Amino acid sequence: MTTKELKEKYLTFFERRNHKLISGASLLPTNDPTVLFTTAGMHPLVPYLLGEKHPAGQRLVNIQKCIRTGDIDQVGDAWHLTFFEMLGNWSLGDYFKPEAITMSFDFLTQELGIPVEKLAVSCFEGEEKNNIPPDDESAKIWQSLGLAKGRIAFLGRSDNWWGPAGQTGPCGPDTEMFYWTGNEPVPENFDPANDHNWVEIWNDVFMQYNKTADGQYEELKQKNVDTGLGLERTAAVLSHLKSVYDIEPLSTIVLQITSLMSDLELAPEYVSDLNLADQAGLETEKTIRIIADHLRAATFILAEGIEPSNVEQGYVLRRLIRRAIRYGQKLGLVENFTPRIAEVVIDKMGGFYKELRTNRDFIISQLAKEEEKFNETLKKGLKELEKIGQNKKVSGSEAFKLFTTYGFPYEMTVELAKERGWEVAEKEYQEEFSKHREISRQGSSQKFKGGLADQSIETTSLHTAAHLLLAALRRVLGNHVYQKGSNITAERLRFDFSHPDKLTDEQKKRVEDLVNEQIAKDLPVTIEELTVAEAKKRGAMGVFEARYGEKVKVYSIGDSVPGGQVFSQEICGGPHATQTGELGHFKIQKEESSSSGVRRIKAILE
Numbered sequence: 110m111t112t113k114e115l116k117e118k119y120l121t122f123f124e125r126r127n128h129k130l131i132s133g134a135s136l137l138p139t140n141d142p143t144v145l146f147t148t149a150g151m152h153p154l155v156p157y158l159l160g161e162k163h164p165a166g167q168r169l170v171n172i173q174k175c176i177r178t179g180d181i182d183q184v185g186d187a188w189h190l191t192f193f194e195m196l197g198n199w200s201l202g203d204y205f206k207p208e209a210i211t212m213s214f215d216f217l218t219q220e221l222g223i224p225v226e227k228l229a230v231s232c233f234e235g236e237e238k239n240n241i242p243p244d245d246e247s248a249k250i251w252q253s254l255g256l257a258k259g260r261i262a263f264l265g266r267s268d269n270w271w272g273p274a275g276q277t278g279p280c281g282p283d284t285e286m287f288y289w290t291g292n293e294p295v296p297e298n299f300d301p302a303n304d305h306n307w308v309e310i311w312n313d314v315f316m317q318y319n320k321t322a323d324g325q326y327e328e329l330k331q332k333n334v335d336t337g338l339g340l341e342r343t344a345a346v347l348s349h350l351k352s353v354y355d356i357e358p359l360s361t362i363v364l365q366i367t368s369l370m371s372d373l374e375l376a377p378e379y380v381s382d383l384n385l386a387d388q389a390g391l392e393t394e395k396t397i398r399i400i401a402d403h404l405r406a407a408t409f410i411l412a413e414g415i416e417p418s419n420v421e422q423g424y425v426l427r428r429l430i431r432r433a434i435r436y437g438q439k440l441g442l443v444e445n446f447t448p449r450i451a452e453v454v455i456d457k458m459g460g461f462y463k464e465l466r467t468n469r470d471f472i473i474s475q476l477a478k479e480e481e482k483f484n485e486t487l488k489k490g491l492k493e494l495e496k497i498g499q500n501k502k503v504s505g506s507e508a509f510k511l512f513t514t515y516g517f518p519y520e521m522t523v524e525l526a527k528e529r530g531w532e533v534a535e536k537e538y539q540e541e542f543s544k545h546r547e548i549s550r551q552g553s554s555q556k557f558k559g560g561l562a563d564q565s566i567e568t569t570s571l572h573t574a575a576h577l578l579l580a581a582l583r584r585v586l587g588n589h590v591y592q593k594g595s596n597i598t599a600e601r602l603r604f605d606f607s608h609p610d611k612l613t614d615e616q617k618k619r620v621e622d623l624v625n626e627q628i629a630k631d632l633p634v635t636i637e638e639l640t641v642a643e644a645k646k647r648g649a650m651g652v653f654e655a656r657y658g659e660k661v662k663v664y665s666i667g668d669s670v671p672g673g674q675v676f677s678q679e680i681c682g683g684p685h686a687t688q689t690g691e692l693g694h695f696k697i698q699k700e701e702s703s704s705s706g707v708r709r710i711k712a713i714l715e
């Protein structure tokens with residue numbers, strides 16, 4: 110079964126069961142400072158999981174592109190990916206466990222024709238200390254559908270619990286579905302940790318609790334279902350393939366890499382590397398997979414307008430590209446190869462993900478630039494290494510400096526030192542590295558968790574202030590101003606927008622004044638549900654990504670009475686303040702460059 114067929118089957122199945130198809134969201138979560146990327150289909154639906162009414166109703170179905178960096182070390186095995194597509198069906202306070210599990214079961218066994226003997230599931234084992242009982246209800250439902258008792262495992266929090274993202278919020282147990290990929294008879298007892306023939310394909314999350322600030326789990330009023338079926342994995346196992354890299358579109362990307370390799374006239378210094386890799390065929394395969402995965406993910410991140418940099422999303426992007434380049438070098442791909450892989454990603458996936466085609470030139474030129482830059486950096490690092498090596502050894506801090514300053518991976522330092530007969534102080538290097546990792550972990554721990562946004566009054570007010578700010582910027586600077594990203598915490602708002610020049614003091618003052626005037630007028634903030642076409646016609650700002658003609662929420666600030674003056678109108682999930690008078694005094698703290706053609710404002714409400 111192809112990924113395309115699987116998508117179609119899934120959407121049709123759930124549409125027939127009254128689910129409304131909604132568009133997937135951007136890879137960059139809006140208004141969620143806790144994550145860098147959309148890691149699951151739930152991000153764009155957060156306000157609705159918390160009880161806001163969704164314009165499309167209580168039963169939804171979608172395809173969501175996701176980026177997860179948490180498993181990066183496992184990428185290259187058969188099943189892990191940094192970028193992947195997830196199919197999801199959603200109940201926002203509508204059906205719960207019996208219906209969700211039954212639909213999952215029917216889809217797998219009837220629609221996809223998987224024999225029940227090849228399925229196994231895991232359920233939450235419960236947690237006494239938090240007073241959460243085992244999820245016997247789910248297990249019983251699975252049994253009533255025909256799953257043998259031995260095929261139902263009860264596992265703990267790390268396997269069968271989802272959320273919350275921060276300290277508080279909706280969360281709950283989940284039940285995961287596994288498919289038997291082995292040749293030998295299916296074992297009676299399901300043991301996912303020790304038998305890798307079981308591949309997880311689908312996860313039904315039951316958001317039934319709200320974790321409170323004092324660490325209690327209380328039952329949620331609105332119970333939601335969030336399911337996620339891994340597209341590539343499921344299509345691959347159903348086609349009896351050995352990995353996600355054997356199915357489209359990844360298989361074509363892999364093919365492009367191997368064809369670039371066979372075109373090579375290898376520089377002599379790479380031949381030995383390649384021979385080594387060939388001796389261990391598996392190593393070559395893994396290397397190719399990592400390149401395919403990383404460059405596909407990078408292509409999608411670039412399509413969002415992100416450039417490689419040393420911070421936040423740009424840093425993840427840079428890390429993915431540079432890692433791919435390093436692995437490429439192992440295979441002898443030494444010059445401008447990354448754009449040629451991206452071309453294939455764009456050609457294969459740009460039909461559905463139009464943003465790839467629209468941003469083709471940007472993607473290709475950024476990759477070429479980054480590859481050249483990294484190659485330069487590597488050359489400089491090599492010179493530095495020669496200097497360091499005069500006393501025939503490399504200390505831990507020197508190796509670490511090569512890594513941080515020159516982007517020189519440790520394995521490469523070791524490899525090169527070895528060739529020259531020098532020693533590298535590995536233990537000392539590892540110590541330096543752990544220190545650094547601990548520091549950066551502390552700094553970014555919040556960012557890599559998946560999950561729910563902060564819905565506090567402070568955050569909500571700043572969110573409304575961001576709408577006022579965009580409208581004010583467009584009035585003061587002109588209609589070339591568009592939002593290029595935003596990041597809101599309870600303390601401050603950060604807002605990126607397109608504008609070529611630094612703002613003058615006078616411009617900043619006019620923007621601030623304009624925002625504060627709207628706050629002083631205590632304007633109402635109202636919500637309407639419109640089709641994307643209607644919203645566009647009205648001149649609403651926002652992301653017009655809807656593919657299926659569904660309705661979107663439009664927030665207006667100003668007099669919504671006929672003939673009234675609307676100050677701001679944006680497509681947005683919310684939530685927002687109800688009156689601008691709730692906001693307080695708006696103050697711009699800083700205005701600076703974010704990237705070329707993009708400015709950044711940091712502002713607070715006091």
Ligand code: SER
Nearest residue numbers: 149312314335336337
């Ligand atoms: N949020 C859950 C997951 O990502 C189900 O969609 O697995």
